[in-house]
Each structure stands twice: as structure tokens, then as C-alpha cells.
Amino acid sequence: MRLVATGLLVLMAGVFLASRALEPQHAAWGFVRAFAEAAMVGGLADWFAVTALFRHPLALPIPHTAIIPRNKDRIGDQLAQFLREYFLVPAVVARRMGRVDVAGAAGRWLADPPAAGSRLTRGVSRLSVEVLQSLDQERLGGMVRAMLVARVREARLAPMLGRALAAALAEGRHLAVIDNLILWARDALASNEHLVRAMVHDRAGSILRWTGLDETLANKIIDGLDKMVAEMAENREHPLRLKAEEGLAQLAERLQHDPAMHARVETLKLELLENPAMQDWINGLWEQARAAMLRAARDPEAILCGGLGDALRQLGATLRDEPRLGRTINRFVRRAAVGAAADYGDSIVRLVSETVRGWDSRTITARLEHAVGKDLQFIRVNGTLVGGLVGVLIHAVDVML
Secondary structure (H helix, E strand, O other), X not given: OHHHHHHHHHXXXXXXXXXXXXXXXXXXXXXXXXXXXXXXXXXXXXHHHHHHHHOOHHHOOOOOOOHHHHOHHHHHXXXXXXXXXXXXXXXXXXXHHOOOOXXXXXXXXXXXXXXXXXXXXXXXXXXXXXXXHHOOHHHHHHHHHXXXXXXXXXXXXXXXXXXHHXXXXXXXXXXXXXXXXXXXXXXXXXXXXXXXXXXXXXXXXXXXXXXXXXXXXXXXXXXXXXXXXHHHHHOOOOHHHHHHXXXXXXXXXXXXXXXXXXXXXXXXXXXXXXXXXXXXXXXXXXXXXXXXXXXXXXXXXXXXXXXXXXXXXXXXXXXXXXXXXXXXXHHHHHHHHHHHHHXXXXXXXXXXXXXXXXXXXXXXXXXXXXXXXXXXXXXHHHHHHHHHHHHHHHHHHHHHO
């Protein structure tokens, strides 16, 4: 369009020269000359006006030109203020979000997801992959790790563990654990009989070893232990099992209410967080989560398959068909959006202003010029044509007078 506008201006110059030479031959050429002459004036004036917005015409430091580069900081501040006053206002956000049915849209999408290979699915998948890959992984991973560690540091683990253990005891979920521990103890005893025999042999006196009674004693110990373990496995009312359950109950109580136990758990938690192996494990969590998100983003259809897909579709149907639940979710989303506008509006405004201030003059000029697009050159074209018509009108008035 820049070439078209410039070419039209050059054409008018050629028409002006030609019509000026032919004007003595016929009066009509006067109208052509007047059109071309005024068109050149209009085209040049609009070229100057359009160019003066973004740069100095012909690189000459003419006053009041290169308006946007000279005022880019003020433009950034005004744009940020405009966003703050007319968009990031809690009342405006609340009014806008009040007309948005987030729960219904999510429910319809989950209950009846787009067909495989649809434009929406491909677009969401491609956008998700690009966003995940474009993020600063080292910085974002560090933020995730720091947030996770901070959450664990802030959490009071002892009462949480105590309540969980008390709930497991009340519901009998600990019985299966004790059963498995007893079976493990039986297998461990069977696999390590030689250690028991060696221990008895080493600690027995010389007389017991000489008479072979150490072997008999070892057999009795092993048989007794094996019998005790078998009885514990068969009888859930065995005294040792009851003693173990009593110990677990006392542990749950201490975890919930004993300050000394709280301090011990906190110390253990901090030591565990400082352990290099634990730090390596935490570091790996983010990479595993990122890899899983990338796999899901690259193959969104896989998410909606199997049991997870059935659960998501059922959730979608519930969101779509339950108005009360939908209203609750929409109210939550609306409050979250309003809260974000109230809490982070100033930060967003500051980000816009600082970003524009950080651009150099060439960058902001190019971005604004490309954003406006062809309309700038249409201004030049229109100025050339309108100027020509005005020139014809003025020439006609001059002829009639």
C-alpha cells in the first residue's frame, strides 16, 4: 500500500506535467491539470502528516514531527492509565464476568468434547505446547520448587499426620498394614535362620557347643518365633497386635497434641528438606510434571480416553445440567477475576508502562505502524484523490467567474 500511495503521487506528477503541456490545445486539459496539481498537494500533505507521526520526514529535524517516538513514555503511561480506569476496574470486571457462563461452557466442552482433529483441539494443543516450551524452564522450575518447599516449611506436619493416623485407626485401615508387616516378618525370619543360629552359637558357652545343645536352643528359639508370628497372623486379638495398635493410638495422640513431638517432627522435616537427595527429588518433580503436561498437550485426545475421560465427561454433564453448581462455580470465577483486578491491577498497569518505556523508538514505531496497517497508506491515497477533486472544483469556480 505504501508503494501504491507513492505510485499514485508520482502518477499525478506525470499527469500534471503532461496536462500543463497540452492545456493550450483544449480547455479540458485545464481541469486535468487542476486535478493533478491539487492531488499532488493533497498527497504530499498527507504523506508529511503520516510520516510525521512516526519519524522525521526526509530525516529533517522539523519541529513537531516524529511524534510517537518523542512521546512514547507518555503514550505508555496514558495507555496504562486507560487500562486501569476503564478495564481493570472491579465493577467493570464483575459486570463483564456476570454475563460469562464459565461453568456451562466448560461442562459442554467436557461432556461433548470436539471431535478428534478438530480445529479447536489442534489450536488448544498447539498453543499449550508453545506456551510450555516458551517459558523459562530454569526460572519457572525454581519458582515451583521454591513454592513447594515454602509450603512444606509452613505446614505443621505433626498434627496432620496425627489426624490421618487417628482416622486410619478408627476406620480399621491399619489392620492390612499390620498383616503385611507380620507376613514380612515371617518371611524375614525364614530367610535369616542362619543368622539366628550363628548368634546362638557365638554366645553359647563351650559346654553347650560341645554337647550340641546350642543347635537345640537355636531350633527352639526359631520355632518359638515362627509360632508367635503365625499366631499373630491368624489372631487379630493377639496381645502383641493389641499392644502395637495401642502404640499407634498413643503415637496419633502425641502427634496431635504433644509439643515435644511437634518439635521433633519439625526438626526431622527441616533436616529432610535440606537433604541433597530430597532436593534432587523435588527438582525432578517439576520436570516430570512439565513432561506430563507436554505429553497431554501434544495428544489431547488421550486425556479423554479411559477412566479419566469418563470421569471428565461425567463432570462435564454435571456442570452442564446442575444450575446450582454452575452458579456456584461462576460466582467463584467472578470473585476470583474481580479479586485479581483489585489486587493486581496496579501491577498490570505498571508492567504495561514499564514495557513501553523499555522499548526503543524504532521498536515502538514499527509496532504501532504495523498495528494500524494499510489504513495509514489509504489516508495518503484518499488525500491525493480528495485533493484532486477539490482542485477541479476550485478550477471550475475560477472558470465560471
